[in-house]
Amino acid sequence: MNRSAGSGRYLINGYPVGVERVKAEIKKLGCQLDNLCQFLPQDRVVAFAQLKATELLLETEKAIGDGRLFEEHEWLINEKKAIANLEREVAAKEARIEKLNKEVENMERDVARFNERNELLEKVEEYKLKRLWIDFEDKRKVWKGAQAELLKINEQIKQLHADASEHKVPMDKASAAKEEAKKVHMVASRALVAALKEKKKRLQGVYNSETEHSMLNDKINSKEKEEREKGKRIRDRERAIADIEDQLAGLVEPPDISAERTKALREKKAHNDVVVSLETKHDILKDKSHRHGFQLKDLEAKLAGFQSERQQRLVALQRAGHNQIIEADRALQNMQNQFHKPVIGPILTLIKCDNINHRKYLEAQIGKRFLAAYITQDDRDRSKLQEWTKRWQTTAVNMPSAKYEEPIIDQRLKSLGITHRLDQCFEADAVVKAALCDMNQLNITFVIDPKASQDVVDRAVTEVQDGKIFYTPSTRYTKIQSRYGRRETTTSSSPTRDSTLFSSGSSKEDEQNLKRDIQIVQEQKAACDQELKQLKAELADGRKTLEAFTSRINNMGSEMARYLAEKNRFNTQLKAQQNALERLRQQDVGKEIESLKRDMAKILEKRSKETCAYADVVTACCEARASETTALLHAKQCDALYKYLKELYDSETRQAQDLMDAQNAQKEKTLTLKRVCAMAKREAEEKAPLDEERKKRFFEMPQEIDPYPNPEPRPEEGQEGHDDYQEILPGIDECVRAFEEAADEIMCPNDMVLQDFRDKQEERNRLRGDLTEKGGDLNERLEVIETKKQAWLAALRPLVDKINDNFKTNFASIGCAGEVKLHDAGDKFEEWELQIWVKFRAVTDMHILDAHRQSGGERSVSTMLYLISLQELTSAPFRVVDEINQGMDPINERKIFKRMTKAASSSEATQTFLLTPKLLNNLQYTEDCTVLCIFNGPWIAEMAKRWKEMQRALQPGGPVTP
Structure with a gap:
């Protein structure tokens, strides 16, 4: 396989091929890269121990022989699943047929009862039709009674109208007398009001004349006193004038000093x-x-800035590569009034940490880029801050709703040597800690005690599940999850460097x-x-x-x-x-006094007249009060008489109105009863017309039914109140009751019993045909499965016994006990299991291998011994085991290595590759064992020589690799 520039291709014998061709070639060679029994990486040992017993059986079947056992087992599982629906369908049809047989048998009795019940109900319906004419006669009688009641109400209304007319004339006379008395009382009331006003007016005149008399008397007394003191006042004025003239004569005029004043100016x-x-x-x-x-x-402010910790850290960031950080910070401080909430930072200046080791951890975990970042606390400030970040090429973090809770180091973590989580190693606001935990995962980064031994450090890194990174004063440990499974992790380490940002200061020369x-x-x-x-x-x-x-x-x-x-x-x-x-x-005060005395005489005369007038007005007021009271009493008497007569008239009028309302209601009732009677007659004529045959049988009754179950005295024919229809009514009701009771005694599920009976018979016949066809198919497939099962077990059981013997022998060689058992699950082929039972201590019982119960070394020993037990049974050309010895103690490692070399050295055994970074000293190797060291060994010199020869052949005269 060649791989470069992020892509790769496969070559076989120098020719490029596809992935499917490669897979086919590997399968031909018997290699199963996904089978843990053939290829077992170090980080999959736990996964092997966690294999379910059902999965272990499948993996073992793949690994031993030519894979036919696995194919047969897989065929049995799939075939059993394929016929599961057919088995359920056949069982359901059989249950349904059995149920239908019982239902049809029960319904045969129901059909007979149904026919008998219908005959009785037909008789009930016949007598109910007779009842229609009897109901019509009842409604007609009710209608006639309503007509008689309406005539009675009409007579009562006429009588009440006559009585009301007799009381209306005296009521009208009393009303006229009441109105006249009201007018007389109104005139008397006005006269009383006028007299009271005049009384008030005259009383005010008396008060005014008394006030004028008092004021004039005070003036006369004042003038007489002034006349007595006039001479003294004149002498006082003359003495004051003489004193002022003496003071004027004593004033001395100062000399002229204008020339001297000019010089001074x-x-x-x-x-x-x-x-x-x-x-x-x-x-x-x-x-x-x-x-x-x-x-x-x-200058002093600049010096203080050089000497302040914040300024020192800004200078340190500038020297670390953020060349514009000081100017950017100054520009941001000038913009603070434009933000909804303060923008804080850089993060380096917001952290207070005195511990030298903690400073190293923080700088290594956060990084220089985020230590120079700023924090916004409102989403509305992000757009304004974008221009600033672009201008100064810096970073901003938005934390609008930061929530931070201080973590707790529990007793378990303390026992593992953990002293802090990294977010506990410094002081800062909650928003700063929340931002750092969000960006740099400080809350899952742990600090180990500097005094802890290496064993304690390794144990802490391994057992603290929620930790990703761990720090000691000299080393940083990072846990990496394996790509084979989340539970498998590897640990890498790197040195911890000293802090350069937290401890940096300003230049001494600048200071x-x-x-x-x-x-x-x-x-x-x-x-x-x-x-x-x-x-x-x-x-x-x-x-x-x-x-x-x-x-x-x-x-x-x-x-x-x-x-x-x-x-x-x-x-x-x-x-x-x-x-x-x-x-x-x-002034002449004597004349003024004479004038005031003349005015006093006039006021006394006026006061006497006002008093006499007030006495006359009081007398008139008393007479007006008596007249008003008399008129009020007469008006009250007239009003009481009118109210009495009006109450009689209103009572009779209300009674007449109530009867008129009752008359209207009775009219409506009579019309309604007439319509009901007509509808009853029409219904009787439509459903039970009285033809000659029906009239003859109308009064007939069955002999077995008593027509009068509750006899009462009835008028004989020809007497008043005799009614032929009422005579037969008890008999009709008794017939309806008797026949309905007889029909109700016959239990019938529903009216659809006949149709339901026919439907169930048809369904039963159809299901019988389907069951005959599918039952035969099912039996044939079950016979095939049983044949395959016996063949599969005949091949599987000897192999399992062989594996068990090898496994027992291998375990006994290390002083422990172990067995391999095949669990029979019957026809549930997916539940068949291959169980590994182990016993490492004498005080414990034999138990199934469990990843949660055994230690890592015990799992490695059990896994390796099981793989060795498969060595002589597998058909693969080679097997690979990666670092299986890393979790073992030295004693078990030597025993396992000895068993492995012995098993792999036999002539029939498959090749076994053991990949490991180290082995114990003085291990015993057989002649069939080969030790290969990557980029080392006796073949390196030979390969180098051949490489130089190839270079000379391809590049004659060219440079040769030294």
């Missing part, structure tokens, strides 16, 4: 120009100092340069601040001098201003006092 202006120049210079120095401060803060720049800027700022301090002192002195000039100029103008302000204030006060004194002298 010129000096102030000159000094102000000096202060302005100092302020300008101060602002320039202050701005320069601020610039130095901003520059210093920027020293940055510190030197900071020192230069600090010195420049200190010099600037010192000069600024001196300038501030000069500026403070200048401003103090300028304030002194300002205060002096202000004081020069304030003396004149105070003089003028005092003079104006005194003049204003003097004028106000003089005007008040003039008004006080011109």
Whole structure:
């Protein structure tokens, strides 16, 4: 087979052939590559032990002889399955015929009962037809009774209408009297309301006149008091005027200082120009100092960034190949306000891990690419982040709904030397751990105790089923599933390298340069601040001098201003006092008092009139209240009489209306009964017309039936109430009852019993014909199967006995016990089994080989001894066993190797190839054993010599491989 560029082709004797041709050639040679009894890889030893006993029998049949046993066994299984449906069909037909025989036998009695029952039912139907005419007579009587009831209701309605007419005239008179009394009461009520309004109005007039009298009296008292105090008030005003004139005379006018003030203003202006120049210079120095401060803060921030762990890790990622990571991170931080949720990262900066070994494991497991990735926490941010990832060539992971639960290291894992799962070896937010578990499977990666021995490490890697990767300080172990089965795994190992990203720092040279720049800027700022301090002192002195000039100029103008302000204030006060004194002298309070007393007399007169008017209104109000009460009582009496008469009238009217409703209902009932009676007559005439023959037999009764089972006194013929139809009605009912009871006593399944009887007879005859045909076919095929079975067993049992003898001998040679048994399952050929029984310890019983019960070494020993037992029986040209000795202890390995070489060295035995990476020292080899080492051995030199000769022949004069 040649294979290159992902494809391959098969060659036989140098000619290309197809896969089917290759398979055919292999089959001719007796090679069975899929048979574990001929080709057993190391990772399929467990699969061999897990073979079902039925599968082991099939594989053994394939491996021994020429494969005819397997073909015969397979034919028996398929043939038995093929006739299974035929057997079930024949059995079903036989059961069905037996059931039909019983059903037909039972139905013969049912048919006889059915005919007898039909005769009785015909008699029942005849008497029921007579009952139709009797029912018609009953309905006609009911209809006549309804007509009589309707006439009675009509008479009652007429009487009620006459009674209602007698009560209507006095009711109308009472209604007119009630309306008249209401009108009289309404007039009296209006008069009472008007009187009450007038009463309220007059009362308000009394209150108003009393208020005017009180107010005027207060004014008179006030004026009399003012008249008594007028002289004192005039003297007080005159003294106040004299005091103000004395103060005006005592004011002294200040001298003129305008020339001195002008000179002071010129000096102030000159000094102000000096202060302005100092302020300008101060602002320039202050701005320069601020610039130095901003520059210093920027440099210190950069230094802090160099010294921070996050910045160090960004620099480490940059040196690891992510050249734009720092610029990309700065751009992302500026975009944070555009996202719905913060975008975090890189992942390397989000992990806090202090353990050196754990750092190595994390860097090896996660990888540099994902350590530089960022994490989004909202699906809506993905589109915005795509442009950023393309621009800076970085990676982003979306985790919109991250859920993470801290794992637990149980006691079983601790006993195997496991200290952590890898997601427990660092601190980070839940979203970061969820992302790393999702991408890098940290939750199924385990950390083994650094102090654990190699045996403990191997045991942990083998027995922790859910683990894929395991770390120790020096080695990483990876479990790989075999392609032959999920339960078979192999383990690879690789060295664990030191972490370069978690421990990397910034450049020392860059940090020293940055510190030197900071020192230069600090010195420049200190010099600037010192000069600024001196300038501030000069500026403070200048401003103090300028304030002194300002205060002096202000004081020069304030003396004149105070003089003028005092003079104006005194003049204003003097004028106000003089005007008040003039008004006080011109007042005549005596005349005002006389005028107020005259007004008082008028108010007293008005108050007396208002009081008398109020008394008259109160009297009129009482009279109106009495009239209104009398009218109300009369109206109530008229209303009570009207209600009494109206209740009588309404009661009679309602009774009449109720009877009219009953009259309508009775009319409807009468019409309905008439229609029912007509329908009953029509039905009787259609189903049982009274011809002459039927009239003669209408009153006839069977002699065996009593027509009057419950005799009661009945009117004789010619007496009132006598009815011929009613006379025979009990007899008809008794006939119907008697014949129906007799028919019901005859048990009959259903009305289709005759048709069902005929159908079952036809089905039974048809099934008998089919059973005769298919039963013969079944018997013939069963005879063939039995013949084949005996031939198969005659060949199989001796071979199994031979295998059992070999297996017992091989097991006894290693000090253990073993047997091979053939389990007979009768005609269930797919359930025949070949069972391997083993016993490795004296204290245990013989039991079937089980992959869950035996250890790996015991499974390997049992498997190899069974294969050796097949050695002399197989027809294959060679057999291959791969690394079967890897799970054995040295003692068993030597015993097994000895049995294998002995079995394979016999002249009739098939060749056996044992592939293994190592063997024990000092093993015994027979002369028929050959040891082949890949790319080594005495034939290598010969092959190299022939290769050089071929090169010289194909390329004369060309270079020769050294």
